[in-house]
Amino acid sequence: MDTEFWSWEHAIAVLPELLRGLQITILATVVGMVIASILGLVVAIVRRSRMRVVTFPVGFLVEFIRSTPLLVQLVFANLLFTQFPSLAIGCVVLGVHYATYMSEVYRAGIDAVPKGQWEASIALDLPRSRTWRAVVLPQAIRNTLPGLGNYAISMFKETPFLAFIYVVEMYAAAQAYGGSNFRYMEAITMVGLLFLLVSYPTSLLVRRLENRLA
Amino acid sequence: MPENDTTPAIQFQGVVKRFGDNVVLDGLDFTVAQGDRVTLIGPSGSGKTTILRLLMTLEEANDGLIYIDGDPYTHEMRGDKRVAIPDKRRSLVRRRVGMVFQQFNLFPNMTVLENIIEAPIHVLGKSKAEAIAIAEELLDKVGLSDKRDERPNKLSGGQQQRVAIARALAMEPEILLLDEVTSALDPELVADVLGVLRNIAETTDITMLIVTHEMQFAREVSNRVLMFDKGKIIEEADPETIFTSPAHERTQEFLRAIL
Ligand SMILES: Nc1ncnc2c1ncn2[C@@H]1O[C@H](COP(=O)(O)OP(=O)(O)O)[C@@H](O)[C@H]1O
Numbered sequence: 241m242d243t244e245f246w247s248w249e250h251a252i253a254v255l256p257e258l259l260r261g262l263q264i265t266i267l268a269t270v271v272g273m274v275i276a277s278i279l280g281l282v283v284a285i286v287r288r289s290r291m292r293v294v295t296f297p298v299g300f301l302v303e304f305i306r307s308t309p310l311l312v313q314l315v316f317a318n319l320l321f322t323q324f325p326s327l328a329i330g331c332v333v334l335g336v337h338y339a340t341y342m343s344e345v346y347r348a349g350i351d352a353v354p355k356g357q358w359e360a361s362i363a364l365d366l367p368r369s370r371t372w373r374a375v376v377l378p379q380a381i382r383n384t385l386p387g388l389g390n391y392a393i394s395m396f397k398e399t400p401f402l403a404f405i406y407v408v409e410m411y412a413a414a415q416a417y418g419g420s421n422f423r424y425m426e427a428i429t430m431v432g433l434l435f436l437l438v439s440y441p442t443s444l445l446v447r448r449l450e451n452r453l454a
Numbered sequence: 455m456p457e458n459d460t461t462p463a464i465q466f467q468g469v470v471k472r473f474g475d476n477v478v479l480d481g482l483d484f485t486v487a488q489g490d491r492v493t494l495i496g497p498s499g500s501g502k503t504t505i506l507r508l509l510m511t512l513e514e515a516n517d518g519l520i521y522i523d524g525d526p527y528t529h530e531m532r533g534d535k536r537v538a539i540p541d542k543r544r545s546l547v548r549r550r551v552g553m554v555f556q557q558f559n560l561f562p563n564m565t566v567l568e569n570i571i572e573a574p575i576h577v578l579g580k581s582k583a584e585a586i587a588i589a590e591e592l593l594d595k596v597g598l599s600d601k602r603d604e605r606p607n608k609l610s611g612g613q614q615q616r617v618a619i620a621r622a623l624a625m626e627p628e629i630l631l632l633d634e635v636t637s638a639l640d641p642e643l644v645a646d647v648l649g650v651l652r653n654i655a656e657t658t659d660i661t662m663l664i665v666t667h668e669m670q671f672a673r674e675v676s677n678r679v680l681m682f683d684k685g686k687i688i689e690e691a692d693p694e695t696i697f698t699s700p701a702h703e704r705t706q707e708f709l710r711a712i713l
């Protein structure tokens with residue numbers, strides 16, 4: 241039933257635009273997570289090495305990124321790299337930002353691999369790189385899958401910040417619809433629903449994965 | 455260095471190992487001849503595991519030298535200075551030494567077969583087919599041919615330890631270190647593992663350095679027993695002598711306590 245605050249007609253009319261926005265939202269999350277999981281792993285391995293010339297600057301950079309807001313990083317990067325499309329900048333910034341958190345997840349996963357695994361690798365004379373690739377990482381990454389899933393969900397929920405650098409993801413699409421039709425309530429409510437529709441089942445999946453790995 | 459019958463397989467020269475203030479080995483000297491089967495016995499905390507870990511470069515000695523087949527291993531003398539040998543060169547010597555751990559330390563993310571062929575392929579550079587052929591022979595030797603495609607966590611402790619033995623042997627070591635390899639096993643599984651080791655002792659000429667509380671096994675397999683106490687060898691003899699008429703009072707006490 242329609243009231244002054246709610247019109248089903250608008251709620252339905254906004255949907256196609258929101259679904260187009262959702263595609264961008266999901267694209268940004270997937271690309272961002274790919275970057276975050278690869279870069280996070282690199283950061284975790286580098287910080288574990290004993291070479292202070294690299295561990296120190298990387299450690300500083302990680303602290304810097306974690307101590308400043310994602311929104312500020314997005315806007316700053318967008319001003320700095322005007323030659324690239326906003327969506328690409330958004331994906332990279334999301335990826336780099338979350339890489340600093342993913343690196344902690346990897347670190348915990350790597351630390352959870354028993355010392356005996358490293359020692360057996362030394363006893364077999366396996367080269368260090370092969371030990372990482374064939375022994376430690378396969379076990380560590382198994383430990384990090386739930387963490388990866390949880391960060392994917394948080395990243396998904398933070399994509400509305402991309403609207404501030406003019407990427408038309410779902411939130412920006414709702415704002416645009418609201419602006420041109422003077423109906424914000426339906427658009428924003430539908431955005432919330434769509435977010436819920438994606439993230440809740442995903443979080444159930446992550447929890448199941450957690451239980452299976454535990 | 456040329457290898458001949460009189461070059462010891464292992465030689466410790468004044469080896470010192472400290473953990474903080476705790477001096478575990480205080481100038482240890484001993485040699486193990488080629489093909490010897492030496493058992494280290496002694497109370498817990500006397501430094502037996504530390505000796506094996508030094509030989510596997512899992513620990514670093516604070517002083518002294520270790521030779522394998524006469525080759526300096528982790529450190530060498532340059533003039534009168536003791537300098538560390540870089541890991542690349544250590545690894546060439548380490549390749550002759552294999553180790554079986556108390557806790558097996560199999561790779562849980564690999565099957566039994568993959569555990570065994572991993573190092574032969576990626577360290578010795580064997581082809582996959584060749585590595586598999588050797589692995590299957592070894593699995594047959596340890597009586598686990600039917601488990602080749604299982605994950606280690608599907609096996610009993612005794613089976614896991616036999617896989618670990620096969621994995622170590624696949625590297626064709628000249629020296630095999632065994633650190634209480636049956637201590638983590640249920641009593642009924644010990645015999646199978648000891649049987650496999652007895653068979654290896656009889657059919658190969660691998661030099662073995664064994665830490666064990668299985669005195670019957672030590673008696674059957676080894677030709678020399680070293681009694682450790684507080685990081686020193688206090689008695690050394692053939693197993694018959696040491697088990698029937700130990701000379702040192704500490705040895706008598708120790709054997710009385712565990713037999
Ligand atoms: N990583 C370590 N850090 C500190 N102390 C250690 C470490 N490893 C061994 N020790 C100490 O060294 C001594 C000898 O230990 P170990 O070689 O394991 O003896 P054993 O194998 O004869 O029981 C013990 O006092 C032990 O507490």
Ligand SMILES: [Mg+2]
Binds near residue numbers: 503
């Ligand atoms: Mg021990």
